[in-house]
Amino acid sequence: MTSVSVVVPVYNSEASLPVLVKRVHPVLAALEAPFELILVNDSSSDGSWSVIRELAAQYHWIRGLNLSRNYGQHNALLCGIRHARFDTIVTIDDDLQNPPEEIVRLLAQLDEGYDVVYGTPDKEQHGVLRNMASHVTKMTLASAMGAESARKVSAFRAFRTSLRDGFEHYRGPFVSIDVLLTWGTTRFSAIQVRHDSRASGASNYTVRKLLVHAANMMTGFTALPLQIASLIGFAFTLFGLVLLIFVLVRYWMDGSSAPGFPFLASVISIFSGAQLFALGVIGEYLARMHFRMMEQPPFMVRESTEALIKSDALIKEDAMAQNKGVHAASVQRS
Helix, strand or coil, rough: CCCCEEEECCCCCCCCHHHHHHHHHHHHCCCCCCCCEEEEECCCCCCHHHHHHHHHCCCCCCEEEEEECCCCCCHHHHHHHHCCCCCCCEECCCCCCCCCCHHHHHHHHHCCCCCCCEEEECCCCHHHHHHHHEEEHHHHHHHHCCCCCHHCCCCCCEEEEEHHCEEEEEEECCCHHHHHHCCCCCCCCEEEECCCCCCCCCCCCCCCHHHHHHHHHHHCCCCHHHHHHHHHHHHHHHHHHHHHHHHHHHHHHHCCCCCCCHHHHHHHHHHHHHHHHHHHHHHHHHHHHHHHHHCCCCCCCEEEHHHHHHHHHHHHHHHHHHHHHHHHHHHCCC
């Protein structure tokens, strides 16, 4: 069994983190291979970072990263992925809806020769609107990824760490881990896993956030909106030609043009709307280019538990050295 890094994006989850660690540890320990748990705090407003620091101090296999501000789930995942040290990466949410005990099944499927394996929920514990938004996001993702397996994606995934070499230099502020994974492989798989209710609190991934994420994927990773704008322009060009033929035929047959201001106003409104839509799509792409030219980073780490532990160790060493010096000086005086 290969070594495993489990990456968890954390946001306002101080209550569920100890339970998550308690359930993850026996699963990873049973693998009989090196493992680590990376908890990425996405600038939580509760005491999540304090809990992470306590857990990292208690367990040597836990590493904590504290982001400088709230970047979003996929950006936090990218941070953890880039800090992972082992051969296989597993991503899982902090709400315990994906049981950690299912990690073994993902890894077993990965050993069948796949590069990415998704744990698809058997029954999602969400509302109707959230489920509809999730389906829209997955349809968009299918277009961005160019793979039918995109309809089975989830936040519970296992993949080979070597895939991150394909997006090593990606620095855009808009991140989709699933799209980035397609830059390095086409060998995707999915298995059905148990999906539990949230351990505590409410989901922070609202319908609005899902739709915004879908829009970001469409304009950030595919040319689909531009293609749609082109098709609309082509369709309305044909519509304009049909109207021209109608006007000319009417003039030749009746000797008069098409009557009425409403007819002309309707045609102008339709064509103006199509032009504004196309300009809006082009504007979105220009905005993405603008943000990427600014080289805005996808995340920034404010502090890590490793740095804090090292700092505490240095302070203790300095204190011990000072105590030894004071003791030696007192001995000399005596």
